[in-house]
Amino acid sequence: MSSATYPAPADLLWEITRNNTSFLVKRKTAGGIKLSRDPLNLRNVHSRKHSGAVNDQAIGVVPSDKGGISLLTKKKSGATITHSYKPSKTSRKSYLHIVNSTAKKGYRPDLRGDAVARASALIRSYRKPVKQTPEAQPRGAKAKKNAAAAAAADL
Amino acid sequence: MTAVKHVPIVKKHKKRFNRHQSDRFMCVAPSWRKPKGIDNRVRRRFKGQAAMPKIGYGSNKKTRHMMPSGHKAFLVHNANDVDLLLMHNHTFAAEISHAVSSRKRIEIIAKAKKLGVKVTNPKGKVTTDV
Numbered sequence: 308m309s310s311a312t313y314p315a316p317a318d319l320l321w322e323i324t325r326n327n328t329s330f331l332v333k334r335k336t337a338g339g340i341k342l343s344r345d346p347l348n349l350r351n352v353h354s355r356k357h358s359g360a361v362n363d364q365a366i367g368v369v370p371s372d373k374g375g376i377s378l379l380t381k382k383k384s385g386a387t388i389t390h391s392y393k394p395s396k397t398s399r400k401s402y403l404h405i406v407n408s409t410a411k412k413g414y415r416p417d418l419r420g421d422a423v424a425r426a427s428a429l430i431r432s433y434r435k436p437v438k439q440t441p442e443a444q445p446r447g448a449k450a451k452k453n454a455a456a457a458a459a460a461d462l
Numbered sequence: 463m464t465a466v467k468h469v470p471i472v473k474k475h476k477k478r479f480n481r482h483q484s485d486r487f488m489c490v491a492p493s494w495r496k497p498k499g500i501d502n503r504v505r506r507r508f509k510g511q512a513a514m515p516k517i518g519y520g521s522n523k524k525t526r527h528m529m530p531s532g533h534k535a536f537l538v539h540n541a542n543d544v545d546l547l548l549m550h551n552h553t554f555a556a557e558i559s560h561a562v563s564s565r566k567r568i569e570i571i572a573k574a575k576k577l578g579v580k581v582t583n584p585k586g587k588v589t590t591d592v
Contacts, residue, residue: 334537336536351547428548428577432548432576
């Protein structure tokens with residue numbers, strides 16, 4: 308927004324941007340799904356409620372440089388504030404921080420669950436896999452025969 | 463990564479609807495065209511005739527566009543597109559676009575694995591042995 312002193316009403320902004328914006332990702336598959344690349348969009352869905360660019364207040368949870376997560380919130384002027392949390396032993400601490408600094412203060416309490424869910428998904432993605440995926444075994448008589456022949460050729 | 467539980471997927475008509483008499487004439491393509499003739503026996507739904515497509519054959523809204531795994535496909539062109547599916551990995555699976563190189567496919571697959579996103583075509587263009 309160029310005029311920070313007179314921010315356009317959110318409803319108007321949404322009507323302008325709902326059909327086309329740089330954040331919007333449309334696909335023809337799955338019945339024409341619409342997703343959003345907006346960092347202030349917790350669920351990446353293109354909707355009035357979750358749009359970060361449109362709403363006066365919005366929460367974002369993004370990965371930070373140090374392997375932790377960053378909480379983004381929006382000021383009244385439209386500027387984004389970033390709070391970074393270092394990776395902690397207990398992920399619950401991060402959720403507590405997020406909820407205490409947003410929903411508990413009456414800042415978008417409707418996004419409480421989404422913010423925690425996104426933080427949880429990000430933290431889970433940092434974890435190393437507990438189990439390695441097993442190597443694919445040949446299935447079917449023909450595939451097994453081919454595998455046996457290949458093993459015999461190696462010897 | 464596994465899809466959310468859903469009602470069983472029922473396909474009411476698995477065969478294609480072929481155009482009437484496309485089996486008799488080379489010049490009649492099998493693409494469906496509704497018969498319009500006044501005497502047409504298919505149009506009048508006579509016994510033993512080919513079935514015509516109609517809205518009743520549509521899939522349950524809950525399972526529409528769904529793959530047998532229970533996911534819906536989302537076309538991705540690069541690793542950033544996979545990020546969009548972080549919160550949707552139980553409903554959507556990434557499908558790598560056909561024109562993506564094997565080098566970038568490896569990046570996409572690694573990212574998807576990290577985020578727990580299923581990739582429908584992980585073997586395409588990516589071979590481990592020579």
